[in-house]
Amino acid sequence: MRFIGKAILYLFLICTGLFLVTFPIYFFNIDMKLTSMIEPLLLKHYDRIDRDQHL
Amino acid sequence: MAVKKFKTMVNPKPIKGDKKYGELYKPGGKVRKRREWRGVGDTLYDYWRWLGILLTLGKFVAVPRNVKAMFRYRWMANYLAVPMMVDRFTQGLRGEYLRMAHEQQDLIIIDVAKLLGNIFRGDRRIGNDEEFSKINVLVDENEMTAVMMGFPNLKSTSRETPSTYVSVLLNQHAAEHYIDVAQEYGLAGDVCPMPEAEAGVSIDDDAPILGACAVQCNTTCDGSLLGNGVISRRLEKEDGIPVFQLPAPLRHKEDDVQDYAAEEIRRAIKFIEEHTGHKWDWDYYFECARRVNYATKCRNEWLDMNKTDYPQIFGGNLALYTETNYMAICGKVPEFERCDRRLMKLAEKAYKKQKMAAPEYRHRAIVWGVQSHFYMDFLVWLLNCWGIVPLTDMLSCINTEMIAETDTPENREQAYYDMAMLTEEMIMRNRTHGGYKVLLDDLFEFVEQYNADMIILWEHITCKALDGMHGLFEDKARERGIPLIWVDHQLFDPRVISRQGVRDQVNQYMRTVMQEEPLDPTLEILDDDNSW
Numbered sequence: 001m002r003f004i005g006k007a008i009l010y011l012f013l014i015c016t017g018l019f020l021v022t023f024p025i026y027f028f029n030i031d032m033k034l035t036s037m038i039e040p041l042l043l044k045h046y047d048r049i050d051r052d053q054h055l
Numbered sequence: 056m057a058v059k060k061f062k063t064m065v066n067p068k069p070i071k072g073d074k075k076y077g078e079l080y081k082p083g084g085k086v087r088k089r090r091e092w093r094g095v096g097d098t099l100y101d102y103w104r105w106l107g108i109l110l111t112l113g114k115f116v117a118v119p120r121n122v123k124a125m126f127r128y129r130w131m132a133n134y135l136a137v138p139m140m141v142d143r144f145t146q147g148l149r150g151e152y153l154r155m156a157h158e159q160q161d162l163i164i165i166d167v168a169k170l171l172g173n174i175f176r177g178d179r180r181i182g183n184d185e186e187f188s189k190i191n192v193l194v195d196e197n198e199m200t201a202v203m204m205g206f207p208n209l210k211s212t213s214r215e216t217p218s219t220y221v222s223v224l225l226n227q228h229a230a231e232h233y234i235d236v237a238q239e240y241g242l243a244g245d246v247c248p249m250p251e252a253e254a255g256v257s258i259d260d261d262a263p264i265l266g267a268c269a270v271q272c273n274t275t276c277d278g279s280l281l282g283n284g285v286i287s288r289r290l291e292k293e294d295g296i297p298v299f300q301l302p303a304p305l306r307h308k309e310d311d312v313q314d315y316a317a318e319e320i321r322r323a324i325k326f327i328e329e330h331t332g333h334k335w336d337w338d339y340y341f342e343c344a345r346r347v348n349y350a351t352k353c354r355n356e357w358l359d360m361n362k363t364d365y366p367q368i369f370g371g372n373l374a375l376y377t378e379t380n381y382m383a384i385c386g387k388v389p390e391f392e393r394c395d396r397r398l399m400k401l402a403e404k405a406y407k408k409q410k411m412a413a414p415e416y417r418h419r420a421i422v423w424g425v426q427s428h429f430y431m432d433f434l435v436w437l438l439n440c441w442g443i444v445p446l447t448d449m450l451s452c453i454n455t456e457m458i459a460e461t462d463t464p465e466n467r468e469q470a471y472y473d474m475a476m477l478t479e480e481m482i483m484r485n486r487t488h489g490g491y492k493v494l495l496d497d498l499f500e501f502v503e504q505y506n507a508d509m510i511i512l513w514e515h516i517t518c519k520a521l522d523g524m525h526g527l528f529e530d531k532a533r534e535r536g537i538p539l540i541w542v543d544h545q546l547f548d549p550r551v552i553s554r555q556g557v558r559d560q561v562n563q564y565m566r567t568v569m570q571e572e573p574l575d576p577t578l579e580i581l582d583d584d585n586s587w
Contacts, residue, residue, distance in 0.1 A: 022102075023102060026105050027089055027092075027098075029088065029089050029090050032087070032138060035135040038135060042126075042135075043129070043132060051259060053236070053259055054240075054260075055258055055288075
C-alpha cells in the first residue's frame with residue numbers, strides 16, 4: 001500500500017511539475033514565438049541548396 | 056423587392072473568457088501575443104489538445120529521415136506553424152464547438168504527419184526505401200482518390216497536399232516562392248496560383264520522388280492542366296514514373312457522359328494494376344464504400360442541422376474536414392469514421408441544448424465560390440467580428456447520394472459508375488463545372504433551404520470558371536433581395552489581396568450598406584500581413 005501511495009504521489013508531483021512548465025509555454029505562446037525565430041534561419045539554408053531547377 | 060433580414064439571435068449564455076480577440080494580435084508580428092483564455096475548463100481542454108499536437112509533432116521529428124527532409128524541402132519550414140493553425144481555426148470557440156474543431160483539426164494533423172512520414176520513407180532523396188516506394192501511387196492534391204478504394208495494400212500519396220495545399224493553410228506566404236519560380240520559367244501569371252505553385256515545386260526540384268506510378272486528373276481548370284503537364288513531364292521523362300491521365304467529364308450532370316466516365320475509371324484501375332502488380336479487391340472496395348456512405352450520411356445530417364436556427368458544424372472546420380474526408384480519405388481510413396461518430400455525438404448534444412457559437416447570430420450566410428486558401432479561417436472571423444454565421448460553403452456542398460455498398464455482380468458494375476460520379480463531382484469542380492445550374496441556380500436553392508439572408512461570394516480573381524458568372528450572381532441576388540458581398544482574393548497569394556484586403560470588403564459592406572457595427576471591433580482591422 002505504501003508503495004502504491006508513493007507511486008501516486010510521485011506521479012502527481014511529476015504531472016504538476018510538467019503542468020507548471022508547459023502551461024506558461026502554451027498560454028504565452030512561447031512555442032510559436034520560438035519557432036518563428038527558427039524560420040528565417042531555415043529559409044537561408046534552403047537558399048543555399050543546389051537545385052536542378054528547370055521546366 | 057424588400058431586402059431579406061434574419062432576426063438577430065442573442066446567445067443566452069455568456070461566452071467565457073476573452074471577448075476582444077483582436078487584442079491577441081501583435082501588430083506586424085508573425086505570431087500572437089498569447090493564446091486565448093476560454094474560461095478554466097475550455098482553456099485546460101485546449102491546453103490538453105495542444106499537448107497532443109506536440110506529441111504528434113514530437114513523434115514525427117523523432118524519425119531521423121523526417122529531420123533530414125526538414126532540411127531539404129523549403130515547404131517543410133511551414134510545419135513550424137502547426138499549433139498556430141489550430142489556434143486560428145478555434146478562435147472564439149467554446150464547449151462543444153471547441154471540441155468538434157479539435158476532433159477535426161487534430162485528426163487532419165495526424166493524417167498529414169502520416170502522409171509526410173510515408174513520402175519521406177519512399178523518397179529517393181531521403182529514406183529511399185525502394186520496396187515501400189513501389190506500393191505508392193501518386194495522386195494530385197485536388198483529386199478524388201476513389202480509384203484507390205480497391206487496393207488495400209497500396210497507398211494513394213499526394214505530394215502536393217503537404218507541399219502546397221497544407222503549407223498555405225499553415226503559413227499564408229508559403230506558396231509565394233513557388234509561384235515566383237513558375238513565373239520565372241515563363242508560366243502565365245494569370246492562372247490559378249494553386250496549380251501554378253504545385254508546378255513551381257516541381258520546377259524548383261523540391262518535390263519528393265517516389266511511387267510506382269501516378270494518376271493525374273483534369274481537376275478543375277486550365278491552370279490545373281498546365282500544372283499537371285509540367286509535373287508529369289518531370290515524373291515520366293526524368294524520374295521514370297509512368298503517369299495516367301484520368302480525364303473526368305466536365306459536363307458531369309449529363310447522362311450521355313457517364314459510360315465514358317466509368318470506362319476511364321476502369322482504365323485507371325487497370326493502369327494501377329499493371330504498374331504495381333496489385334489486384335483490385337472488391338471486399339475492400341465495398342468496405343470503403345460503406346465508410347464513404349457513413350461520411351455522406353453524417354455530412355447530410357450536419358447540413359440539415361445548419362438549416363435550423365441552431366447550426367452546429369459549420370465554417371472553416373466543416374470545409375477543411377470535408378475536403379480531407381471526402382477526397383483524400385474516401386473511405387480508406389477507419390479513424391475518420393470514428394471521428395464522424397464523435398462529431399455527430401457532440402453536434403447532437405449541442406443542438407439539443409440549443410447552443411450558439413458566438414454572442415450573437417446577426418446574419419445567416421451561404422459562402423459560395425472558391426475560398427481564399429491563405430485565409431481559410433476567415434469564416435471564423437466572419438462569425439466573431441460581425442456575427443455572420445457561415446452555414447455552409449460551396450466546397451462542402453458535394454455529393455449527397457449513397458453509393459452501392461454490398462457486393463453483388465450488379466453492384467460491381469455499378470461501382471465503376473459510383474467511382475466515376477465521385478471523381479466527376481470532386482470538391483470545387485462539381486460546382487465550377489457542369490453548367491450554370493450547379494453554380495448559380497443551386498446557390499439560390501441553398502439560400503432558401505438554409506433560410507439564409509446573406510451571400511458571401513468569394514471571387515478568386517484568376518478563376519475564369521467563376522468570374523464569367525459575376526453579373527448573373529448579382530442579378531439573381533438583386534431579384535431576390537439577398538445582400539451579396541463580393542470578396543476578391545487570389546487563393547494562394549496574399550501579395551495581390553491581403554488578409555486585411557479581404558476583411559475590408561466585408562467591413563465596408565457591413566458599415567455602409569447594412570449600417571451595422573461590428574460585434575468585436577478589435578477584429579475589424581488587424582495588422583497581420585506578416586503573420587503565418
